Amino acid sequence: MPLYRVNVLIENKPYISDPEGDTILKDLVIKGGYQQVRSIRVAKMLRLEVEADTEGDARDMVRRMCDELRLYNPMLSICRVESVST
Amino acid sequence: MPTRIGIVVFPGSNCDRDIYHVLRSVMHVEAEFVWHKRDDLHGYDAIVIPGGFAYADRLRAGVIAAFSPVMQGVKRLARDGVPVLGICNGFQILVESGLLPGAFMRNDSLTFTCRWTRLRLSVNGSRTPFTLLLEKGRVLNIPVANQEGKYYADEDTLREMERNEQIIFRYEDNPNGSIHDIGGVCNEQGNVLGMMPHPERACEVMLAPSPSIHGSASESGYGDGMLIFRSLVSYIEHRWAS
Numbered sequence: 310m311p312l313y314r315v316n317v318l319i320e321n322k323p324y325i326s327d328p329e330g331d332t333i334l335k336d337l338v339i340k341g342g343y344q345q346v347r348s349i350r351v352a353k354m355l356r357l358e359v360e361a362d363t364e365g366d367a368r369d370m371v372r373r374m375c376d377e378l379r380l381y382n383p384m385l386s387i388c389r390v391e392s393v394s395t
Numbered sequence: 396m397p398t399r400i401g402i403v404v405f406p407g408s409n410c411d412r413d414i415y416h417v418l419r420s421v422m423h424v425e426a427e428f429v430w431h432k433r434d435d436l437h438g439y440d441a442i443v444i445p446g447g448f449a450y451a452d453r454l455r456a457g458v459i460a461a462f463s464p465v466m467q468g469v470k471r472l473a474r475d476g477v478p479v480l481g482i483c484n485g486f487q488i489l490v491e492s493g494l495l496p497g498a499f500m501r502n503d504s505l506t507f508t509c510r511w512t513r514l515r516l517s518v519n520g521s522r523t524p525f526t527l528l529l530e531k532g533r534v535l536n537i538p539v540a541n542q543e544g545k546y547y548a549d550e551d552t553l554r555e556m557e558r559n560e561q562i563i564f565r566y567e568d569n570p571n572g573s574i575h576d577i578g579g580v581c582n583e584q585g586n587v588l589g590m591m592p593h594p595e596r597a598c599e600v601m602l603a604p605s606p607s608i609h610g611s612a613s614e615s616g617y618g619d620g621m622l623i624f625r626s627l628v629s630y631i632e633h634r635w636a637s
Binding site: 321325326328329332378379380381382384385 | 496503
């Protein structure tokens, strides 16, 4: 069965405060001379390798798994599942 | 029948022995450890899920533990009205299991925060078995120790929790940025309580570093955390008697 690469991006909803992103922006990036950067949000990415018949099947299975096993907390975060062409 | 309390132990739990000490040596009730692979919890009068770092907080505090066999047993007991107390990481596990509403985030400070806090009871004590002996508005001195301790719930959920009187404790001195100063919540039924501060670390006066935080129970030689465990035991004994 073919192996597909799928990325899962877990990030907090846009209205949730992100003190880590704010600190990186204010105390490193802007102080370091990159004033053009307007915002930074920290997120988590999981890189998966998945056996499936098709790329679509791989993506659907990962999506289902993320919801069922709470890889993200839906109260707080959103979760994007993207397949990566190899 | 003697009171029998189960203390759930996950790989990474680290407050299990503190709770055992309080229940056995301070409260003089029967307590035993329950390994996370067990799913039959029949016969326990109450369950305590202790603090620590179950599964090293990997992915997100509490989420991996929430899928362990023991949580199936805890859910069955919770459904039957048996008191379940989750402290710190135990609170996070109850949230991730869906037994309590909400979510946890990293503290606003982004650092591990370990300090004494003042916690106010926002409802009547009779709302949960763990607050039975307390009057509404009572302030307890109990320490927190957490890094992902910032409680969050969306506005709709908060409104519903307010309506159902599920917000049990609020910090007087919010240590981590928790929304609405929330430090402890219960389920709709009231038998499942999650709290971030550690009452087991505030049961004996010798553990409080200064007289100002000994708490109002200190004249009896005990700290304020003792009121949580005394309430629970009193609830169980009353239930047996009735």
